[in-house]
C-alpha cells in the first residue's frame with residue numbers, strides 16, 4: 001500500500017514541531033494573512049515561511065513583557081509564556097468580539113451548558129492551534145530563543161473539575177465552537193481548583209491549587225455584568241399592582257461577577273464563551289459598617305461571599321451533601337438564568353413564551369437541577385407569569401444528562417436544608433411535586449389503588465430518606481426528569497441502564513423523553529495537538545488533515561494497518577512518545593526505564609468501582625511469576641512498565657489505601673535486581689489534563705476495567721483509542737462501542753457482564769476464589785509490601801467469605817483478567833500484529849469525536865443551528 005512520504009524530514013518525529021495541520025483548512029483561509037500565504041505554500045513546512053512574518057509577533061511578545069510585567073530581556077520560559085499568552089489573548093478577543101457581534105445581529109437560538117465543573121487544562125497550545133496562528137507564534141518564540149513546547153509547559157492547568165464529567169464539558173465547548181453552534185458554558189470560577197496531589201512516604205497528600213496567583217490571560221472580567229443572588233430569609237404573599245404575588249426576601253445576598261473565557265473553535269472564525277461566576281460581597285466594602293467601627297462585620301461579609309466560589313469539592317462520583325455545595329449550585333444557576341433572561345429581554349421584551357425558541361439549557365448531571373425551580377421563580381414571581389405558562393416554558397427549555405449508575409450517588413438534599421437556604425424554591429418544588437403526583441394519579445388510574453399509591457410514592461420528587469424515615473429529601477434526579485424535555489445517558493449501555501433500572505418508572509411513563517448520547521472527546525486536544533507527530537503521519541497517509549474535524553476520515557487508516565512500512569513509521573512515533581514519558585518518570589522517580597518495555601497505563605480517579613486494586617493484584621502476580629523464573633526464562637518474558645495515576649477524594653479512605661498499595665508494591669518491584677529489568681510500577685502524582693496529554697500518546701496498553709455496569713461511559717478510553725493504544729477492559733460503558741468500532745477481536749475483553757452482576761452479588765458468599773487470588777491476599781495480609789495493618793481493610797474489602805464484601809466483584813473477574821493479560825503478552829510478542837491493532841484503534845476512533853456527540857445533541861435535543869461569522 002502506498003502512502004506519501006513524510007515531508008520535511010528535518011521535522012522528524014522528535015522535534016514536536018506542529019506540521020501537517022498547519023496547512024489551510026476549509027473555512028479557515030483568511031483568518032490571517034499567513035493563512036492566505038499558506039495556500040500557496042501548502043506543501044512546505046511551517047518554519048520555512050515563518051521568519052518574515054514572525055517579527056510583529058516577536059515585538060508584540062516582548063512589548064507585553066515590557067509594559068505588562070516591567071521585564072526587559074533575559075526571560076525565563078515562564079516569562080515567555082506570560083508574554084506569549086497576553087499577546088495571543090488579543091487575537092482571541094478579536095475573534096470573540098466578531099463572533100458575538102454576528103450572533104447579536106442574527107439572534108439565533110443558543111444552547112447554554114450548565115456545569116458545576118469545567119476541566120479545561122492549559123489554553124496556550126490549544127488557542128494558537130485552534131486559531132491557526134501556531135506558525136507565527138512558534139517562529140516568534142524561536143527568534144527569541146525559546147521553544148513553544150517548553151514555554152507552553154509553564155502554564156498552570158485550569159483544573160475546575162474533578163475528572164471525566166468536567167473534562168467532558170470542556171471537550172463539548174471545543175466542539176460547539178468548532179461546529180459554529182451558538183452556545184456558551186456557564187459555571188463557577190473556583191478560586192481553588194482541584195487540589196494538587198503529592199506523595200509523602202507513598203501516601204497521598206493534598207495541597208491547595210492556587211491557580212490564579214499569576215493572573216489569568218484567558219479570562220476577561222466583565223465589570224458590567226453582575227447579578228444578585230439571595231439565600232435564606234422569608235416568603236410572603238403580597239398584592240403587587242393589584243395582583244397576588246409571592247415575594248421572597250432573602251436574609252443574605254451576594255453578587256455574582258462574570259468572567260468570560262473565550263473558546264476558540266478550530267478551522268472556523270467562531271470563538272464562543274465560557275462564562276464563570278465569582279462570588280463577591282454585595283457591599284464591596286460596607287462603608288456603613290466600617291464607619292461604625294465594625295470592621296470585623298464587613299470583613300466577615302466578604303469572607304462569606306467569597307467562600308461560595310472558593311473551592312471545588314474534590315469528589316468524584318459521590319455527592320458531597322454539604323450545605324455550601326447547594327449554595328454553590330444555586331449561586332451559578334441563579335446568575336446564569338438571570339443573565340440569559342436579561343439578554344432575552346433586551347431583544348424580545350417580556351415575550352417569555354418565545355424563550356424556548358431562543359434558549360435551551362443542558363444540565364450536566366444533577367448539580368444544576370435547582371434550575372427547574374429557579375426558572376419557575378423568575379418567570380412566576382419576578383415576571384408575573386401564570387404557573388402553567390411558566391411550567392410549559394421551563395420544561396421546554398431544560399434538558400438533563402445523567403452521569404451515574406450508582407443509585408447511592410444520585411443527589412438528594414434534605415428538605416430542611418433546602419427550606420432554610422432556599423425557602424421559595426422549596427415551596428416551588430412542593431407545588432411541582434403536588435402537580436406531578438396528582439397527574440400520576442390520573443395517569444395511573446388503571447392500577448389497583450394500593451399499587452398506584454406505591455408507584456406514586458416511588459416517583460415522588462420529595463420522599464423519606466430510606467435510612468432515616470424522619471428525614472424528607474428532595475430527589476434532584478427526579479426533579480430534573482420531571483422538569484426537562486429530554487433525559488440522556490452517556491453511552492449505549494448506560495442509557496439502557498437509565499431506562500431499565502435507575503429511572504425505569506419514569507421511562508415507562510415518558511419513553512420518548514429518554515435518549516442516548518454517547519460521549520466523545522475533542523480530537524484537537526486529544527490527538528492533533530497532544531500528539532503532533534502521529535497527527536502528521538495520519539495526515540500524510542490520508543493526504544489531508546480534514547480528519548481533524550471529520551474524524552470519520554480516520555477510517556482510511558485501515559488500509560495501512562498491515563503495511564510494514566507504515567507500521568514502522570507508526571512505531572517510530574510511539575517510541576518517541578514513550579521516550580518523553582520515560583523522561584518524565586525519570587524526573588519524578590529518578591529511575592531509567594526500559595523503553596522497549598510495554599507501557600501499560602491506568603490513569604483516572606481512584607475509585608473502588610474503577611478497580612485499580614485489581615490492576616495492582618495482577619502486577620503482584622506478574623512479579624511473583626518473574627521471581628520464579630530462571631534468568632533465561634525472564635529474558636523471554638514481555639517487559640512491562642506499569643503506570644498508575646489518579647487522585648483520591650480527600651475523604652475517600654479506601655481509595656487512599658489503594659494509592660498506598662500501588663506505591664508500596666512499586667517500592668518492592670522497582671528495586672528488586674532480579675526483576676527490575678522486566679517489571680516496573682510507578683505512581684505518577686497529580687494526574688491532570690496536562691499530564692494526560694503526555695501520558696496518553698505514549699501508552700501502548702490502557703486499562704478500563706470497571707465492574708460491568710458501573711462506569712457510565714469513560715472518556716479516557718476514547719483518548720487512548722485515538723492515540724493507537726490497545727485496551728484491556730470490561731464490557732462496560734463506552735468500552736463496548738469502542739470495541740465494536742475497533743473490532744472486538746482487537747480488544748482484550750474480560751469479566752462478567754452487566755446482566756450477571758445482580759445475581760453474582762446475591763451469590764457471592766458461595767463464590768469459590770481462585771487459588772492465585774487467595775495467595776495474593778495472604779501476601780498482602782502477611783506484610784509482603786509492609787504496612788500490613790494499613791492494608792488489612794483493603795484485603796477485607798474484597799473477602800468473599802464475608803457478606804457485604806467485594807461489592808465490585810474483583811474476585812469474580814480475577815482469573816479472566818489474568819488470562820486477558822496473558823493474551824496481551826502473546827500479542828505484544830508479535831509486534832506486527834500489535835501495530836496492526838494499534839492502527840485499527842485510531843482508524844476506529846471516528847465515532848468518539850465530541851463533534852459527533854455535539855451534532856447529536858444539537859439535532860435531537862437542542863434544535864440549535866450553526867451560525868458562523870464571516871472570516
Ligand SMILES: *Cc1c(COP(=O)(O)O)cnc(C)c1O
Pocket residue numbers: 162163164165167603604605687688689692713714715716717719
Ligand atoms: C479524560 C480525563 C478523565 C476521565 O477519565 P476516565 O478514565 O474516563 O475516568 C479524568 N481526568 C482527566 C484529567 C482526564 O483528562
